[in-house]
Amino acid sequence: MNFLSIFVLVPLLMMIALFFAKNRGQINFIAATGATILLILSGILTYLYLTERAAGNMAEMLFTADTVWYAPFNIHYSVGVDGVSVAMLALTSIIVFTGVFASWRIDPLPKEFFLWYCLLSIGVYGFFISIDLFTMFMYYEIALIPMYLLIGIWGTGKKEYAAMKLTLMLMGGSALLLGGILGIYYFSGAESMNILDIAQKTIPLSAQYYLFPLTFMGFGVLGALFPFHTWSPDGHASAPTAVSMLHAGVLMKLGGYGAFRVAMYLMPEAAHEMAWIFLILTGISVIYGAFSAVVQTDLKYINAYSSVSHCGLVLFAILMMNETAMTGAVLQMLSHGLMTALFFALIGMIYGRTHTRLITQMGGLMKVLPFLGVSYVIAGLASLGLPGLSGFVAEMTIFVGSFQETDMFHRVLTIVAASSIVITAVYILRVVGKILYGKIQDPHHEELTDATWWERISVVTLIIAIVALGSLPLWISNMIHDSLIPVVNNLMR
Amino acid sequence: MQYTSLILILPLLSFIILGLVDSKWEPKVAGTIGTAVLGIVTLLSYYTAWMYFSSADISGVYQRIIPFQLEWLRFTEHLHIELGILLDPISVLMLVVISTVSMMVHIYSLGYMKSEKGFERYYAFLSLFTFSMLGLVVATNIFQMYIFWELVGVSSYLLIGFYYTKPEAVAASKKAFIVTRFADLFFLIGILFLSFYTKTFDFGILTSGDATVFASAAGASFMGISLMNWAMALIFIGGAGKSAMFPLHIWLPDAMEGPTPVSALIHAATMVVAGVYLVARLFPVYDLYAPDVLHGIAYVGAFTSLFAAVIACVQTDIKRVLAFSTISQIGFMMVGLGVSGMGGHHGLGYMASMFHLFTHAMFKALLFLGAGSIIHAVHSNEMNNMGGLRKYMPVTHITFLIACLSIAGIPPFSGFFSKDEILSATFEFSPYLGATMSLIAGLTAFYMFRLYYGIFWGKENKQHHTPHESPFSMLLPLVFLAVVTLFVGFIPFGEFVTNDGAPYEIHLNRTVAVISVVIAVVSILLATVMYRKESTIPAKLGTTFAGLHKAASHRFYIDEVYMFITKKIIFKNISTPIAWFDRHVIDATMNGFAEVTQWTSVRIKGFQSGRVQQYAYVILLGAIMIAALVIFV
Numbered sequence A: 001m002n003f004l005s006i007f008v009l010v011p012l013l014m015m016i017a018l019f020f021a022k023n024r025g026q027i028n029f030i031a032a033t034g035a036t037i038l039l040i041l042s043g044i045l046t047y048l049y050l051t052e053r054a055a056g057n058m059a060e061m062l063f064t065a066d067t068v069w070y071a072p073f074n075i076h077y078s079v080g081v082d083g084v085s086v087a088m089l090a091l092t093s094i095i096v097f098t099g100v101f102a103s104w105r106i107d108p109l110p111k112e113f114f115l116w117y118c119l120l121s122i123g124v125y126g127f128f129i130s131i132d133l134f135t136m137f138m139y140y141e142i143a144l145i146p147m148y149l150l151i152g153i154w155g156t157g158k159k160e161y162a163a164m165k166l167t168l169m170l171m172g173g174s175a176l177l178l179g180g181i182l183g184i185y186y187f188s189g190a191e192s193m194n195i196l197d198i199a200q201k202t203i204p205l206s207a208q209y210y211l212f213p214l215t216f217m218g219f220g221v222l223g224a225l226f227p228f229h230t231w232s233p234d235g236h237a238s239a240p241t242a243v244s245m246l247h248a249g250v251l252m253k254l255g256g257y258g259a260f261r262v263a264m265y266l267m268p269e270a271a272h273e274m275a276w277i278f279l280i281l282t283g284i285s286v287i288y289g290a291f292s293a294v295v296q297t298d299l300k301y302i303n304a305y306s307s308v309s310h311c312g313l314v315l316f317a318i319l320m321m322n323e324t325a326m327t328g329a330v331l332q333m334l335s336h337g338l339m340t341a342l343f344f345a346l347i348g349m350i351y352g353r354t355h356t357r358l359i360t361q362m363g364g365l366m367k368v369l370p371f372l373g374v375s376y377v378i379a380g381l382a383s384l385g386l387p388g389l390s391g392f393v394a395e396m397t398i399f400v401g402s403f404q405e406t407d408m409f410h411r412v413l414t415i416v417a418a419s420s421i422v423i424t425a426v427y428i429l430r431v432v433g434k435i436l437y438g439k440i441q442d443p444h445h446e447e448l449t450d451a452t453w454w455e456r457i458s459v460v461t462l463i464i465a466i467v468a469l470g471s472l473p474l475w476i477s478n479m480i481h482d483s484l485i486p487v488v489n490n491l492m493r
Numbered sequence B: 001m002q003y004t005s006l007i008l009i010l011p012l013l014s015f016i017i018l019g020l021v022d023s024k025w026e027p028k029v030a031g032t033i034g035t036a037v038l039g040i041v042t043l044l045s046y047y048t049a050w051m052y053f054s055s056a057d058i059s060g061v062y063q064r065i066i067p068f069q070l071e072w073l074r075f076t077e078h079l080h081i082e083l084g085i086l087l088d089p090i091s092v093l094m095l096v097v098i099s100t101v102s103m104m105v106h107i108y109s110l111g112y113m114k115s116e117k118g119f120e121r122y123y124a125f126l127s128l129f130t131f132s133m134l135g136l137v138v139a140t141n142i143f144q145m146y147i148f149w150e151l152v153g154v155s156s157y158l159l160i161g162f163y164y165t166k167p168e169a170v171a172a173s174k175k176a177f178i179v180t181r182f183a184d185l186f187f188l189i190g191i192l193f194l195s196f197y198t199k200t201f202d203f204g205i206l207t208s209g210d211a212t213v214f215a216s217a218a219g220a221s222f223m224g225i226s227l228m229n230w231a232m233a234l235i236f237i238g239g240a241g242k243s244a245m246f247p248l249h250i251w252l253p254d255a256m257e258g259p260t261p262v263s264a265l266i267h268a269a270t271m272v273v274a275g276v277y278l279v280a281r282l283f284p285v286y287d288l289y290a291p292d293v294l295h296g297i298a299y300v301g302a303f304t305s306l307f308a309a310v311i312a313c314v315q316t317d318i319k320r321v322l323a324f325s326t327i328s329q330i331g332f333m334m335v336g337l338g339v340s341g342m343g344g345h346h347g348l349g350y351m352a353s354m355f356h357l358f359t360h361a362m363f364k365a366l367l368f369l370g371a372g373s374i375i376h377a378v379h380s381n382e383m384n385n386m387g388g389l390r391k392y393m394p395v396t397h398i399t400f401l402i403a404c405l406s407i408a409g410i411p412p413f414s415g416f417f418s419k420d421e422i423l424s425a426t427f428e429f430s431p432y433l434g435a436t437m438s439l440i441a442g443l444t445a446f447y448m449f450r451l452y453y454g455i456f457w458g459k460e461n462k463q464h465h466t467p468h469e470s471p472f473s474m475l476l477p478l479v480f481l482a483v484v485t486l487f488v489g490f491i492p493f494g495e496f497v498t499n500d501g502a503p504y505e506i507h508l509n510r511t512v513a514v515i516s517v518v519i520a521v522v523s524i525l526l527a528t529v530m531y532r533k534e535s536t537i538p539a540k541l542g543t544t545f546a547g548l549h550k551a552a553s554h555r556f557y558i559d560e561v562y563m564f565i566t567k568k569i570i571f572k573n574i575s576t577p578i579a580w581f582d583r584h585v586i587d588a589t590m591n592g593f594a595e596v597t598q599w600t601s602v603r604i605k606g607f608q609s610g611r612v613q614q615y616a617y618v619i620l621l622g623a624i625m626i627a628a629l630v631i632f633v
Helices: A006-019 A024-054 A083-102 A110-129 A133-154 A159-188 A195-200 A205-222 A231-238 A241-266 A268-295 A299-320 A323-354 A370-383 A390-402 A408-418 A420-436 A443-447 A453-471 A474-492 B004-024 B027-055 B089-112 B119-137 B142-160 B167-198 B215-219 B227-242 B251-257 B260-269 B271-281 B283-289 B291-312 B318-338 B344-378 B394-408 B414-429 B431-456 B472-490 B510-531 B537-544 B546-553 B555-608 B612-632
Strands: A062-070 A075-081 B065-074 B080-087
Touching: A006 A024, A006 A110, A024 A062, A024 A083, A024 A110, A024 A474, A075 A083, A075 A110, A075 A133, A083 A110, A083 A241, A083 A323, A083 A453, A083 A474, A110 A133, A110 A241, A133 A159, A133 A241, A159 A195, A159 A205, A159 A231, A159 A241, A159 B555, A195 A241, A205 A241, A205 A268, A231 A241, A231 A299, A231 B555, A241 A268, A241 A299, A241 A323, A241 A474, A268 A299, A268 A408, A268 A420, A268 A474, A268 B555, A299 A323, A299 A390, A299 A408, A299 A420, A323 A370, A323 A390, A323 A453, A323 A474, A370 A390, A370 A420, A370 A453, A390 A408, A390 A453, A390 B065, A390 B142, A390 B167, A408 A420, A408 B167, A420 B167, A474 B065, B004 B027, B004 B065, B004 B080, B004 B119, B027 B089, B027 B119, B080 B089, B080 B142, B089 B119, B089 B260, B089 B271, B089 B344, B089 B472, B119 B142, B119 B260, B119 B271, B142 B167, B142 B227, B142 B251, B142 B260, B142 B271, B167 B215, B167 B227, B167 B251, B215 B227, B227 B271, B227 B283, B227 B291, B251 B260, B251 B318, B260 B271, B260 B318, B260 B344, B271 B283, B271 B318, B271 B344, B283 B291, B291 B318, B291 B431, B291 B546, B291 B555, B318 B344, B318 B414, B318 B431, B344 B394, B344 B414, B344 B472, B394 B414, B394 B431, B394 B472, B394 B510, B414 B431, B414 B472, B414 B510, B431 B510, B510 B537, B537 B546, B546 B555
Parallel strands: none
Antiparallel strands: A062 A075, B065 B080
């Protein structure tokens, strides 16, 4: 059995175990144990990966395995990881782990909730370990479907509308994607759908011209690319806490990951030709998302628009097509994943107490909820790029990397994107000032109790990860950087 | 000199420990730990300074020593961020300044903040600030400086907003952070430009004067202005934001909402001079590759200095007066740098600027701590609530007076020496600028003595209770700093700090000295006449120059301009429309697709009615049509 497949197997076993769980205690035990195992496994994987690399194994993908799955169409179940996927798997494990603790008291139907939650994790893990286009796509779809039910059943507010909207828009994206993937396979003339094989082939430029936009936009919808981002505010606002965490924390990263792993890597010529169009769109995302966040009053909307801005930066950096910027993009995926999961976790916890998410109805919460308040400030500071926390490392790598492109177009866009750091500070400090500082708005809020132990586990884990990534970034940045060299070499071809 | 890394590590540890325990320990314990740690740091800084100035002098030039450095993040082959410690005359000077003032503030706060809630949090933040500020000054490369630059920004934000239940404090902290963040954006872009063309972040390489480093930058230009000018100007904007230069000064007066010891430490002595330090650090680059920008800095400094001095003359909140005075004095330092050249006598301005930074840190910290002592006694910031306090607070009174004399430039107090050297350097650069600066020095003496008389003389105000002198823990720092202010002027500063590392002997410029002393004395006399006893002159002057008086009282409406830009333009005319556009255009389009789909399916669902007759009817109709086609076409 291949080591990587365990990542898919563990959630599957969790699902089986959950069928037999009788009460909330057992359900929580199964979920927590499984999530802890996954967290440990990704730690082990990172360690194994680094030792293997240190031992001089320079293969593009490590721990590969390949099984024919459906022979007539040459579909294989092939898995393998490089530094980028290792980092993304670690991110997924952290978010899945903290998500479990954030849904410790999920109501109603805890069993069903965790069943869908595990299915969602299977999809995400599977996506990151796959190197076969079709398998990848299949896992992608597995990750999308549970979202509909998770939001539709356990959500709040206009949940049916939001669930429908989110699913349909993402499905629309995956329809484009399917077209793109099939096109890539046929035009490349490869023997299999394995990404590494296809990368050796050259897809005719005429085909790339429409396959690249299809693929990039397909993944871009998930990465909240302007103007296909509108599922995000509604979707996140209605989703239950853990689902928001997993969705913004990991699922949106599928977009960025796929965009460079499939679109850029396999179609470098078209990427060069057409990058400018998407650079403009992502540049708009970055600024537009930030400005939209400034005037929102619902905490989840603020964070959703902030995600549009931050994820825009991911795609923006990928399109810069040099190692530094792309390293920054991956770091930004990690950083944004952790930050936004922390944000959504905290928003969920605050909402669970105050029963409102409107910043106009809150105030002075620092006094009654010091733990949550301080954590919120830390999340905010990470989001606005304070050194020592993850956001800074990612953003600076992106800006320095983007600045290596010398022409005026890239320069101007980089400066425009960089100016988002000011707007981010504006909306973050506005929220912090409104809800945490000042006087308590609602007398009922005097009675609120601070975080419970399971909430603390969730929050502290995320904060540790944010601080670790932000203060000791060298090893992870080098790990990602080295893995991006084949991609960049392909782009330079 | 490996031990220097402890200077950074200890305050960081103190921050982490105090931050984690929060309120679980006795407040006293937290205060003691914070102060004790800082005591060690101070001793280490003094020891470093001693070791450095006694041993780093090789053949008459102070060397640069990097006792500690590690790689933190790697961007490209050439561009990587190191975290390290750089010792050279100015960084060692700053170590001494920061640790001394910080030490005094730590001790002072034991008394001043005694009854405050969140005492531990306060000391945790002070430790964080000290760590960041020390990291900033010992930075070995510009990116390390930027990292700590942001960290001091956030510690300042946290400390200004220390009284977080007070709306003014929250607003002020937000404003301080956002304004400096805005300036930092330019700093960042400047770093990007500079590092792209020079292929390095390292200060050692940048300031080595090596022409090959700047070869590719020297040729490039953008919009007719050389790239180096752009880069260095952008970097200066970052410095101007932190150092509250016009028009980015608006955050500093509001920052006075923070606890007074914090104002003394951050907003008078250390963080606000970071911009001056930045320019000094990159001085060789400014001098060789961007002299125009350097001269621009001198004029920005001079204008800011004048502008702030005028405002300081009419403010009534004692901390605001001191804040504007700080802005004005930092302007002096900027002028000193701006008019300076490289090495020997040409480098006088640079030396003077650093000297003034040093003396100003001491006497301005003293003024703020004195103000804190007064506020502690009368529970108000307003001058109108004070008067005649000299009888009740003798120690505060004398130390405050010493500081006032020093800032006014009366010999033999320290401010006289440093200001005099800035003035002589300025006169050599341009007599007009020199004259302007002398005038500002006069204004300084005037408004400081207006403040002094307003607080300690004049009519006694009825207090709720008799004002009392502050506790020992608060008086000790006052006395210490007063002694420092008395004697520090006699340090032969040129022996230690010059921009080429070679010691230089300063001569007092007698003409300038006499002129500036005369101006200062006249201004003080004027203030005495107007403010020592109750007098109608200020009110008369106020009505004669009603327009100027009103404008200055409103700080020349710069805040209103900012409010207009942020509230009216950014919030109302950019963000709100964008948010509306997103909901009503982009999202509506997406919903539109869904509605069109639904509409279409409603229209065509009739075909799938399930009624057999209808199907038969359609089939028949179809058959007839096909038959008709076959027959007639």
